[in-house]
Amino acid sequence: MFYYDSTILILIPSLIIAGLAQAKVSSSFQKYSRVQSYNNYTGAQVARMLLDHKGLQSVPIELIEGKLSDHYDPRTKTLRLSKDVYYSTSIASIGVAAHETGHAMQDLEKYSPLVIRNSIVPVVNFSSSASWILFIMGIFFSMPRLLSIGIILFSAVVLFQVITLPVEFNASKRALIMLKDNRILYENEIIGAKKVLDAAAMTYVAAALTAISQLIRLILISNRNNN
Structure with missing residues (x-):
């Protein structure tokens, strides 16, 4: 969400990066x-x-609707692939499929960043919307305590985005190693798969930067209102 005032300018660089990454x-x-x-x-x-x-x-592999909606669900231990990935023999599709398999490997090995991220999902689902409700109420009713609670709740969103980075980078690293070691892709094909996965990773970097920028913005708004 975007509460509008002059501090929204802080978000512009990260939003530009997010657009370029996408x-x-x-x-x-x-x-x-x-x-x-x-x-x-x-x-x-x-x-x-x-x-x-x-x-x-x-671990079953299921076909899922949507474009680039591929994911591994640690709750049901299910790997889901979009139609463009499930049936395709392209380098891009193989790279994405291997990346999602990397998440299954992380789950098997109890990879610490993944465990932490999964454990805070319920908190993030609540705080992502509750933080804004409390923050805006704090502004309208001039209640500094609500502003502070809103910022604390939004910090959980920032933590989630930051902890997602090692999870995604590690899954891509695992994917490329597995594709090479199992001779599924050859050296020149690995280069192409890496470009696809590196580009996807940048979207998570952009999301983290946007969340951090938003947190800084909320702190500035809170300080201004308290003064």
Whole structure:
């Protein structure tokens, strides 16, 4: 949400970065979606091979609606792939499928940043909206305590975005190693997959920067109102 006043200028750099990152991931995925892999495996086949190789035969792979909606659900231990990834034999699709498999590996190994992120999801789901409600009420009713509570709650959102960074970077690192070690992609193909995953990672960096900028903005507004 965007409470409007002059401090909104603080958000402009991070919003520009977010827009550029989103454009980059879209263009990279489209580019390497047109490059078919030499081995001609689909994204679903790659995910299944990698999961089975790690002893995760019990993790199902489901088809999900949407574009780039691919994700691993740690609650149900399910890997979900979009149509563009599930059926495609492109380098981009294989890279995305391997990345999501990387999250399953993290879950198996109890990777600390993933455990922390999963544990604070309920808090973040509540605080992401409650923080703004309390903060705006604090402004309208001149109640500094509500402003402070709103800032504390929004800090949970910032923590979530920051802890997401090592989770996503590590999943991409695992993906590239697995694709190379299992000879699913060859060296020149790995380069293309890395470009797709690097572009996707920048969207998480942009999200973290936006959340941090928003937190700084809320603190400035609170200080101004308290004075």
